[in-house]
Amino acid sequence: MNEMEKEMVVALDAMGGDFAPMEPVKGAVDAVNEMQVCVKLIGQEDRIRKELEQYTYPQDRIEIVHAEEIIGTDESPTMAIRRKKNSSMVVGMQMVKNGEADAFVSAGSTGALLTGSLLIVGRLPGVERPVLGTCLPTKKGFTFLVDSGANVDCKAKYLEQFGKMGSVYVENVFGVKNPSVALVNIGAEKEKGDTLTKEAYELLEASDLHFTGNIEPRNIPFGEADVVVCDGFVGNTILKFAEGLSKTIIDVIKTEITKGWYQIPAAMLLTPFRNVKKYFDADEVGGAPFIGLKALVVKAHGSSNAKAFKNAIRQCVLFKQADIVGKIQDKL
């Protein structure tokens, strides 16, 4: 039994994302230099090796696993997973399934990753639908949005489980004690909403969660709850709309501030706007965990940099250390 087998092992898709293999490889190097973890870089060996050669790191903590194919973001998820058996994504998930890795991180196609996770890694017994959780920046830090896009056409029971899985994750991976859980709804009162939210309210209220009731979407950015629960259509809408709206508002403000008689030199704005960007920086968290599978799978953003990959790996380490799988099974 060598060193690698005793330690936590994360399989990392070295071919996924806009800056692959450069950024995934650098993220892996940074991770093994900072944490007690081994990383298996999955993908085209020659390209990965070329990147790796630039860095210094404990050699026994990074291993390359060759996979020739790459799944594109424009491919049909189910077809791609079924046909590209030799892709970095399928090979990585197979390693998790076979116990050769404890977790898998990829910045590749979201659809293929979610589909592959269900088909290859598999659901935990008792979990109706694994959930994608995303950290949404707020005034107070962030709120954990479950489901942020994995499941449409949900039942109330799923939403209850999203709340439970989200609560366990936030408490153990992000260290928030007894996290507050709220239901995304278009009114604050219990009787508001559609059929789904009314039913989900009852289940969440009766659960052992620290449930604080409905949260109106206008209050989400103020950070009024640690975990916010909704179906994947609503969650993905919030997530994507936030992206577009932030960009628009920042553009308008930049234009206004640098024009007219009161104009402020653009150079003076560089630092403040860099700080604003940092404030809303997804890389600090490093990806969206797909929770409720037999092992952790993390979807890193397509534009992830090395820091994002490193932080995604950190989530995997904390996930394993805290035995989230066991805790979720206890909770459900």
Add this chain to the structure above:
Amino acid sequence: MNEMEKEMVVALDAMGGDFAPMEPVKGAVDAVNEMQVCVKLIGQEDRIRKELEQYTYPQDRIEIVHAEEIIGTDESPTMAIRRKKNSSMVVGMQMVKNGEADAFVSAGSTGALLTGSLLIVGRLPGVERPVLGTCLPTKKGFTFLVDSGANVDCKAKYLEQFGKMGSVYVENVFGVKNPSVALVNIGAEKEKGDTLTKEAYELLEASDLHFTGNIEPRNIPFGEADVVVCDGFVGNTILKFAEGLSKTIIDVIKTEITKGWYQIPAAMLLTPFRNVKKYFDADEVGGAPFIGLKALVVKAHGSSNAKAFKNAIRQCVLFKQADIVGKIQDKL
């Protein structure tokens, strides 16, 4: 037959909104001074008269209709409409029903206004569900969001009608020729989304609308479609989340810009931030029309000022002039 009977008459709830009766009254005065319209101010006569006394306007164009009661925003909509027969809201809607007014504007309780509109004013034959339309500011101007909160648990057929009613409204009231209509969805491709959006896509595609397919929420703020269609839960989520997120981003930017070594004096920011606010200014449009009723009802924002009320009245005038009721019936 006096002058008032021949002209367009708008009933305005003088007691609705945060600044009633001051702002509704001033909005009515500005409207009759600018447009060919008569306004009936509904509410407590003595309070309205006191406000009116300050202004100069054609006396025959404003009439006070006394109504003693006020419906609060915290009351159960159905109960309030049923019990407060003498409220400014119920009296105003009864006048529309009886033909004493052509349209009704209120900044009072949204729930009560929607419920009352359905119970008192009534649906147009052929309309499955009247729809609330809201102008969402975008980089290019605005996009018309239907449904922005009137209907949850929708069927695909409703969404198709939302698209048709929204298209007629935007073309005739806001003057957008052959408006583009898109379906809010969590993916751009036709096969994406939940059961509702997949079915609605088929109906919208087969319609005579200028349908441009799915729009991902991140692209809404860029102004890629004139009309965006979704169910009222998703629409209200977008609307309210936009409110909270804009406020948060602007606060963070203000803080960043005015701190640190690179600090910019706050006074230099007054004009630009006033312009940014104007850019996202709901008062320019003046409220959300509730479309698909036998007459137009406009929900003005709770914080509406005189300009917002005046612009809401303008929507009523254009609605009547363009015979939107007839055009909607032709379209459905």
